[in-house]
Amino acid sequence: MKPKSTLFRAAEHAASYLDGLSTHPVGATTTADDLRQRLALALPETGTDPARVIDDLVEQTRGGHLGSAGGRFFAWVIGGALPSALAADWLTSTWDNNAALYACGPAAAVVEEVAGSWVKQLLGLPMNASFAFTTGCQMAHVTCLAAARHSILRDVGWDVEADGLQGAPSIRVIASEHCHGSIERAVRFLGLGKNSIVALATGADARVRPDTLEASLVKGEPTLVVLDAADLNVGAIDPFDELIPIAKAHGAWVHIDGAFGLWARASKHAPRLAGVELADSWATDAHKWLNTPKDNGIAIIRDSSAHRAAMSVSAAYLSSLGGVRDQIDWTPDWTRRARGFAIYAAIRELGRDGIADLVERCCRFAEELANGFASIPGVELVAAPTLNQALVRFIHPDPCANVNEQDGWNDKIIDALNREGTAFFSGSRWTGLRVMRISVVNWQTTSDDVVKRLEAAKRVIETERGNAIVPRPA
Numbered sequence: 256m257k258p259k260s261t262l263f264r265a266a267e268h269a270a271s272y273l274d275g276l277s278t279h280p281v282g283a284t285t286t287a288d289d290l291r292q293r294l295a296l297a298l299p300e301t302g303t304d305p306a307r308v309i310d311d312l313v314e315q316t317r318g319g320h321l322g323s324a325g326g327r328f329f330a331w332v333i334g335g336a337l338p339s340a341l342a343a344d345w346l347t348s349t350w351d352n353n354a355a356l357y358a359c360g361p362a363a364a365v366v367e368e369v370a371g372s373w374v375k376q377l378l379g380l381p382m383n384a385s386f387a388f389t390t391g392c393q394m395a396h397v398t399c400l401a402a403a404r405h406s407i408l409r410d411v412g413w414d415v416e417a418d419g420l421q422g423a424p425s426i427r428v429i430a431s432e433h434c435h436g437s438i439e440r441a442v443r444f445l446g447l448g449k450n451s452i453v454a455l456a457t458g459a460d461a462r463v464r465p466d467t468l469e470a471s472l473v474k475g476e477p478t479l480v481v482l483d484a485a486d487l488n489v490g491a492i493d494p495f496d497e498l499i500p501i502a503k504a505h506g507a508w509v510h511i512d513g514a515f516g517l518w519a520r521a522s523k524h525a526p527r528l529a530g531v532e533l534a535d536s537w538a539t540d541a542h543k544w545l546n547t548p549k550d551n552g553i554a555i556i557r558d559s560s561a562h563r564a565a566m567s568v569s570a571a572y573l574s575s576l577g578g579v580r581d582q583i584d585w586t587p588d589w590t591r592r593a594r595g596f597a598i599y600a601a602i603r604e605l606g607r608d609g610i611a612d613l614v615e616r617c618c619r620f621a622e623e624l625a626n627g628f629a630s631i632p633g634v635e636l637v638a639a640p641t642l643n644q645a646l647v648r649f650i651h652p653d654p655c656a657n658v659n660e661q662d663g664w665n666d667k668i669i670d671a672l673n674r675e676g677t678a679f680f681s682g683s684r685w686t687g688l689r690v691m692r693i694s695v696v697n698w699q700t701t702s703d704d705v706v707k708r709l710e711a712a713k714r715v716i717e718t719e720r721g722n723a724i725v726p727r728p729a
């Protein structure tokens with residue numbers, strides 16, 4: 256069988272999967288045991304026709320994919336893929352260049368140059384900042400914080416690239432109490448240790464307060480400050496224009512976790528992120544709000560020399576041509592996927608207007624969903640969306656229910672909503688309580704989805720409340 260026939264088979268399967276996204280159950284419909292039974296063949300001793308491999312793979316995994324690519328998925332913060340970005344991603348695998356060096360993939364290197372420049376323009380960040388396309392925001396944090404570590408220690412006379420961290424001055428990491436777990440992981444990967452993190456208590460609006468930050472800073476102490484744009488539960492955006500000057504006055508490096516929220520800079524919500532451009536580094540994702548397929552994070556760093564010093568490598572067999580972008584100088588990877596194609600395609604497909612519209616639409620739908628849930632008896636709005644994230648809590652029908660029972664009730668309702676099949680939500684914990692998170696971050700979500708999901712949710716919640724056995728008062 257020629258490769259072409261296999262690709263056509265894959266395209267047919269892909270088209271049929273995408274067509275089914277708006278009607279098929281959004282949650283998985285099979286179990287781990289079932290998937291194991293279907294997939295765990297004995298190690299193949301002989302080969303199989305490639306088209307058959309693909310056909311079988313589709314059958315073997317049927318029901319085991321969450322419909323996060325579609326518009327009825329509101330769990331975690333997982334974007335869908337725009338058609339051109341998905342297609343560009345297929346072509347990226349087809350071309351299969353190693354986007355480590357210009358010499359290994361000239362088009363891949365140039366497309367990254369262009370896409371990186373577009374991203375900085377869209378996000379309103381310094382045009383002379385360097386950037387890297389990484390696997391996701393997690394590795395974008397690692398890239399940015401490696402540059403931060405280099406710069407902070409260089410400023411106190413320590414060459415971390417040469418001498419490592421043994422005997423080095425310690426670095427304090429100051430971050431919001433709501434910072435994402437990927438920050439702690441990046442700090443661990445970089446050898447700073449999670450105990451170097453000072454968690455800042457936030458105000459009721461979940462944002463870091465200037466006086467709290469000021470009180471935590473010690474002049475002359477090597478410090479990294481991490482701020483949120485935005486936090487993953489309620490979309491809280493730290494007041495950058497107040498906080499960053501304070502951190503800078505103490506000589507700190509300021510890093511922004513903008514995994515999804517930084518894209519609000521490309522919309523009418525931009526003023527809410529005023530001052531974010533004053534930071535030293537920014538980590539975000541294309542695979543969240545820009546809606547490229549997964550494996551597309553973005554690191555942007557003001558001090559390009561620190562960035563390069565932290566990442567670059569030289570080896571006799573590398574062929575650096577000069578005057579062109581060698582991605583290996585900026586990313587933590589060696590052999591790597593040519594991520595620029597999907598990012599380039601997504602930005603071209605939407606344009607600046609389309610990106611603004613996507614962000615604004617998602618925010619509007621998040622608000623409609625949150626308000627719609629809050630109008631259902633037995634549902635309480637915990638956090639109205641400030642962007643595209645909201646929290647609701649389901650009130651146990653038994654007014655005497657204790658906190659554990661309340662939490663269990665929330666899990667029960669989330670499970671019932673997901674089993675109903677026409678939408679998918681996930682739980683979270685907020686101020687110690689179990690809640691349901693609503694996240695809208697997919698170009699495919701429509702007003703009709705919102706209306707129909709709310710009708711379905713109302714039915715499910717009414718049924719669950721009707722079935723609940725509430726002890727009668729003695």
Ligand SMILES: Cc1ncc(COP(=O)(O)O)c(C=O)c1O
Pocket residue numbers: 332390391392393394435437485486487512513514515540552
């Ligand atoms: C606020 C925030 N930061 C960082 C991350 C990590 O991003 P990634 O999964 O792309 O590594 C996430 C993921 O949801 C997030 O919401």
